[in-house]
Amino acid sequence: MLGLLFSVQEVVQLTADNFDTFTSEHSYTLVKFYAPWCGHCKALAPKWEKLAGMTEIPVAEIDCTVHQAICSRYSVQGYPTIKLIDSKKVATDYEGEREAPAIQKWADAIGKEVFVVITKDQIKADSKKRKLEAFFVLYAPEDQQEELSKKFKRFDSFFYYVYSEQTKLVSQQSGYQFTLNNVSESKQLAMFVLQHAYPFISALNHKSLAKLTEIPGKQLVILNLNSKLDDAEKLIEYQQANNPKQLQIFNSFVFSKASNDNEIVKKIRKTNSFTENQEFVFIYNAKNEKKIKYAAVEIVDGDIQEQILKFLKETDATKFKGITEKWAQEEPKGEI
Incomplete structure (x- = not known):
C-alpha cells in the first residue's frame, strides 16, 4: 500500500543482466527507457530523480543505446518512453504530462494495493x-x-x-x-x-509538501512558529483528538510545521519581506511550484491559540467552505 510511506529511494540503473530479476521481484517498477543523446531525456532526468523520492514503487531507467534487446522487447520507438511494468512483465505505457507529481499519481493509482x-x-x-x-x-x-x-x-x-x-x-x-x-x-x-488520514502535524519538506497539497478537500496550514510552536501544537492535538465533531473547521485543514530556515518557508518570507523575528501561520494553497497562493496571519504576543482559531475560522468561511463536504459526497469511482 502506498498511502503514507515516505522512504528515500534512488533511481535504479537497469541493465540486460538485472532487468528481469529486478522487475520480477517487485509488484510494479516504473521504467524510463532513454538514450544519453536525447534532449528530452536530459530534461526529464532531474524530475525522474525527484519522482524516486515520492513513490514506494521502484523508479528505474535503462539505456537503450546499450541494451537494445530489452528496449526492443518492450517496443520502445522513441525517447524517453515511460512504462509501468508488473512482476509478470506486463507493461503499461505512460502518456501524460512529464512532471513528477503527475507520473506519481498515475503510477500509484495503478499499483495501489488497497x-x-x-x-x-x-x-x-x-x-x-x-x-x-x-x-x-x-x-x-x-x-x-x-x-x-x-x-x-x-x-x-x-x-x-x-x-x-x-x-x-x-x-x-x-x-x-x-x-x-x-x-x-x-x-x-x-x-x-x-x-x-494524516498525522496531526507533519514536518514540512518537499516530499511531504507534494503529498499534503494533493489531499482532496484539505488545505495545508504551515505553522512557521518558533517560541509559540508548543502552544499551537497543543491546540491542534487537543482539538483533533477530543473535539473532532465540535470544531468542524479542522476537517478543512492538514497541518505541518517549519522553522525560518526551511526552504519552502524561506521563499514565502522573502517574497513578502517578513523580518526574522516575525512568526506566521500560512495557508498554502499551491497547485504547482511556480504559482504560490496563500493566506497568512502574523502571530503576536497574547493568546496564541485564540489567534490561530480565529484565523482558521475566518479563512475557512471565506475561501474553502464546502470543499471537504463536496468531495466526501462524491461516489467512489474505483480510482484515486
Whole structure:
C-alpha cells in the first residue's frame, strides 16, 4: 500500500543482466527507457530523480543505446518512453504530462494495493517497522475483502485488513484511536478517512509538501512558529483528538510545521519581506511550484491559540467552505 510511506529511494540503473530479476521481484517498477543523446531525456532526468523520492514503487531507467534487446522487447520507438511494468512483465505505457507529481499519481493509482492483510497481534510491530504515524485498520469478514477493496480504493491512505465477523474501521492517528462502526455510507466513510488520514502535524519538506497539497478537500496550514510552536501544537492535538465533531473547521485543514530556515518557508518570507523575528501561520494553497497562493496571519504576543482559531475560522468561511463536504459526497469511482 502506498498511502503514507515516505522512504528515500534512488533511481535504479537497469541493465540486460538485472532487468528481469529486478522487475520480477517487485509488484510494479516504473521504467524510463532513454538514450544519453536525447534532449528530452536530459530534461526529464532531474524530475525522474525527484519522482524516486515520492513513490514506494521502484523508479528505474535503462539505456537503450546499450541494451537494445530489452528496449526492443518492450517496443520502445522513441525517447524517453515511460512504462509501468508488473512482476509478470506486463507493461503499461505512460502518456501524460512529464512532471513528477503527475507520473506519481498515475503510477500509484495503478499499483495501489488497497489492503495489507494482517492479524491484530501483528499490527503494532508492523506499523512501527513501516514508521507509520497515521493508518487505518479495517476489521471485516474475509469474504468481503474484494468488494470492500472497490470501496476503499479511492483513498490514498494505509489500510490494514484484519479478518473479523464484525465490520468496523479504526484509525490510529498520532497515538490516538478513533472508530467508525458503519462503513457502508459513502459520505460518512469519506469524512472519517479524510479527518484521520494524516498525522496531526507533519514536518514540512518537499516530499511531504507534494503529498499534503494533493489531499482532496484539505488545505495545508504551515505553522512557521518558533517560541509559540508548543502552544499551537497543543491546540491542534487537543482539538483533533477530543473535539473532532465540535470544531468542524479542522476537517478543512492538514497541518505541518517549519522553522525560518526551511526552504519552502524561506521563499514565502522573502517574497513578502517578513523580518526574522516575525512568526506566521500560512495557508498554502499551491497547485504547482511556480504559482504560490496563500493566506497568512502574523502571530503576536497574547493568546496564541485564540489567534490561530480565529484565523482558521475566518479563512475557512471565506475561501474553502464546502470543499471537504463536496468531495466526501462524491461516489467512489474505483480510482484515486
